[in-house]
Amino acid sequence: MESRHVDGSRVMVTGGAGFIGSHLVRNLVHLGHSVLCFDKLSYAGHRESLDDLASSSKLHWCIEDVCDPQAVRSAINSFAPTAIFHLAAESHVDRSIDGPLVFAQTNTMGTVCLLDASLSYWKGLDPARRERFRLIQVSTDEVYGELMDESSFHEQSRYDPSSPYSASKAAADHFARSFRRTYGLPVHITNSSNNYGPFQHPEKLIPVIIRHALAGQTIPVYGQGLNVRDWLYVTDHCQALIDVWKKSAPGEDYIVGARCAIRNLDVVHAVCHLLDSLSPLVNAESYRNQIQFVKDRPGHDYRYAVDPDKIMSKLGWKPAVTWEDGLRKTVQWYLAHSSWPRIKNLESSKGVFREPNLGTESDQS
Numbered sequence: 001m002e003s004r005h006v007d008g009s010r011v012m013v014t015g016g017a018g019f020i021g022s023h024l025v026r027n028l029v030h031l032g033h034s035v036l037c038f039d040k041l042s043y044a045g046h047r048e049s050l051d052d053l054a055s056s057s058k059l060h061w062c063i064e065d066v067c068d069p070q071a072v073r074s075a076i077n078s079f080a081p082t083a084i085f086h087l088a089a090e091s092h093v094d095r096s097i098d099g100p101l102v103f104a105q106t107n108t109m110g111t112v113c114l115l116d117a118s119l120s121y122w123k124g125l126d127p128a129r130r131e132r133f134r135l136i137q138v139s140t141d142e143v144y145g146e147l148m149d150e151s152s153f154h155e156q157s158r159y160d161p162s163s164p165y166s167a168s169k170a171a172a173d174h175f176a177r178s179f180r181r182t183y184g185l186p187v188h189i190t191n192s193s194n195n196y197g198p199f200q201h202p203e204k205l206i207p208v209i210i211r212h213a214l215a216g217q218t219i220p221v222y223g224q225g226l227n228v229r230d231w232l233y234v235t236d237h238c239q240a241l242i243d244v245w246k247k248s249a250p251g252e253d254y255i256v257g258a259r260c261a262i263r264n265l266d267v268v269h270a271v272c273h274l275l276d277s278l279s280p281l282v283n284a285e286s287y288r289n290q291i292q293f294v295k296d297r298p299g300h301d302y303r304y305a306v307d308p309d310k311i312m313s314k315l316g317w318k319p320a321v322t323w324e325d326g327l328r329k330t331v332q333w334y335l336a337h338s339s340w341p342r343i344k345n346l347e348s349s350k351g352v353f354r355e356p357n358l359g360t361e362s363d364q365s
């Protein structure tokens with residue numbers, strides 16, 4: 001660990017150099033908390049995403065692996081957090097299909113490792129601090145599998161994961177719940193829908209569309225683009241996580257989403273439409289002409305949609321950013337940050353994955 005904490009609320013964020021994690025860290029630091037960013041800086045972790053906080057005394061780094069019990073234990077014990085947000089994960093569905101082992105290791109075993117270290121730390125706290133401590137397991141709506149109708153997932157929906165990614169997250173959630181039931185560890189599980197916004201890794205759907213469009217390449221769309229995803233602007237997700245930490249009764253889990261279910265093809269059209277006006281092609285043609293339908297992903301869930309009624313009614317959370325505003329901000333951000341990130345080592349640290357094929361790559365989860 002590079003530096004010790006200062007007094008005040010101390011919050012540990014695993015995966016804090018990733019897409020959602022970096023927004024969460026920024027939000028927490030702006031709220032005045034001291035934050036330990038625990039991240040192994042895999043291909044998906046970028047320290048540069050937090051460059052704006054480089055001079056902040058509130059941000060501390062621990063570059064370690066969440067699967068290393070000794071490292072996790074030592075980080076927690078020396079930083080002494082009041083809350084831990086657990087986001088460190090392998091997050092790309094296509095990669096999980098190519099190489100599931102690292103997903104089981106990071107997402108499931110890494111979570112068990114964190115739960116185990118948190119439990120011994122929590123047991124050693126004095127009663128007042130033990131009462132305040134919370135661990136938030138940040139999960140996904142993909143654990144519920146697919147919907148074939150117009151309904152939505154809610155907190156009681158049955159887990160039925162389809163991909164190795166969602167199975168590894170589902171297993172992690174089960175462990176988190178078991179630590180709550182067996183040991184009383186104050187864990188919340190949040191299951192959010194698809195996030196979008198600045199700093200998302202270029203392999204994910206919206207950055208892929210932008211990158212391919214601007215490079216004059218085909219924009220790949222799985223199947224006929226009819227799969228539906230429910231979109232949430234990343235800062236709204238982070239606010240929801242903070243509300244769960246601050247406002248929820250212990251032991252409650254929450255679905256997080258903005259009631260914004262959209263077909264993938266409509267997402268592609270919306271991004272092309274924005275690019276047509278923000279970065280028009282010299283021949284005045286639409287970027288839509290670059291769309292190419294490609295072979296569908298195996299086990300591709302048809303529809304995800306979530307019902308956020310509980311977090312809205314119990315905690316008063318609601319999304320602040322509309323789809324139109326959020327998508328415009330996102331596209332504008334990528335246009336202004338075309339070199340972010342230097343695409344480092346798209347292969348995993350263990351070399352399990354293929355180099356994504358730009359002709360067919362397209363995460364549409």
Ligand SMILES: NC(=O)c1ccc[n+]([C@@H]2O[C@H](COP(=O)([O-])OP(=O)(O)OC[C@H]3O[C@@H](n4cnc5c(N)ncnc54)[C@H](O)[C@@H]3O)[C@@H](O)[C@H]2O)c1
Pocket residue numbers: 014015016017018019020021038039040041042043044045046064065066067086087088089090091092106110138139140141169191192193194195196201
């Ligand atoms: N992106 C979404 O739409 C979405 C939706 C719901 C839930 N989630 C969950 O939110 C979390 C963050 O997602 P994201 O999109 O920001 O992912 P991301 O891939 O952008 O970031 C993951 C971060 O975890 C770090 N990491 C990976 N393996 C690690 C390890 N072994 N030890 C320590 N750090 C490690 C990476 O370096 C990276 O900084 C994940 O748990 C994901 O399942 C994501």
